[in-house]
Amino acid sequence: MSRLFEEIDSQASPLGEISLRRRRIPALGDRDIYEVKLGDEFLMSSMFVEAEEALSTLGLAQVQGDRLDVVVGGLGLGYTAVAALKDERIAELLVVEALDTVIGWHRDELVPLGKTLNTDRRNRYVHGSFFDLATAPDTGFDPESPGKKFDAILLDIDHSPTEFLNADNASFYTTENLALMAEQLKPKGVFSMWSQNLPEEGFESLLKTVFETVESHVISFYNPFQSGESTNSVYVCAKGRTRPQ
Template identity: 30%
Template sequence: MTPRELVGIAEVPGGPPLRLFRRGADFMIVLDRNELMSTRMSGSEVALGTMTCERLAGHPNPRLLIGGYGMGFTLRAVLERLGPDARVVVAELVPGIIEWARGPMAAVTDGCLDDPRVVLDIGDVADSIRQASAEFDAIMLDVDNGPDGLTRPANDGIYAAQGLAAAMRALKPGGTLAIWSAAPDPVFARRLSKSGFAVDEVRVRARGNGKGATHIIWFARRP
């Protein structure tokens, strides 16, 4: 078996560090012993982008917010499907993740951060949401493994009632809040509905070939 090589360590504000490993041509981002994401299992992150874009019909020149760059699979999926007048804001809390994207993972990133439609915001997506008012046609959150977080306690606020209310205000009427999760969470799904969203829960596979673990994406539409 090809050995796993430690490529870098990235500090997380208010949380434990992340580690980037490489095994052959594959990359993995790991927290302690938990593999948060890898280039081998990108199917659900791609689905987050593609299925959100499918819900943007009727939104001319859409403006989107992606919370959490990760390995960029959601961003690249969105850019492939949006026209030249779209604008995508990417909020990434961990500067080291962007350094990895521009450094050892540059071949995977494929220049997506340099696309003229992309605005990179090094900061907390919660701040981007709170500061917006009817600004976004879609907000995509792939933060901290979903509502049941691992990396940073402060991320819980994004998924609390107050955070969902802020997301509602940040969306344009008819806009979509799309949330990725590693596992089902019936309590959170009910919270979404109680916050006034029309909710569609979709199960997707971790791998692009339809195999691997089942992940969850909630598509919550502002009326």
């Protein structure tokens, strides 16, 4: 196999064949680029991580206090989780991931950030559907502490609030289900979400039916394949002291 490309792992999943690949592109320098594909669709690349990291930094910047308990929805290549752990206020980080294969890549350190996550005692992987756990506040995200509330929930699973990794995820994006998730936030807790698209006015309006404040951030980064700037967005929402009626 060419040293410029290697398929590290490929396994069946409930969503289809998921694969981890490593490649080098000589024109982009001497570095390994890690990619995840689901079937024929590219899910993520270590080339473009600015917005995944901003999901953590922008979200946590709005959180008050110390000894923070935080949930990351979607492990991916680990960039959102590692960026969150750079915040010294975090006491515990739960990373909720539906695909056990992806957790295995990190536990086995087949991806660059696996060792960082494995050696940080504040980090814990939770194998399960973020969307199922988000809409069941009586049990919640932490299997060891049912009903536990969190200072922040950081979500990076779907491509956008209107383009879904799995069609079943669409039902999450409603006032009712967002409010069920918000029940798992402490007073003034923060919900932050990544999107591959520019901010969508309709989704901002939906978020305002649940959260006291809603801000949208456009994250720009250089894309060498387009020889120019690309953009993602991050929504940051703060909860009021009581659940909206």
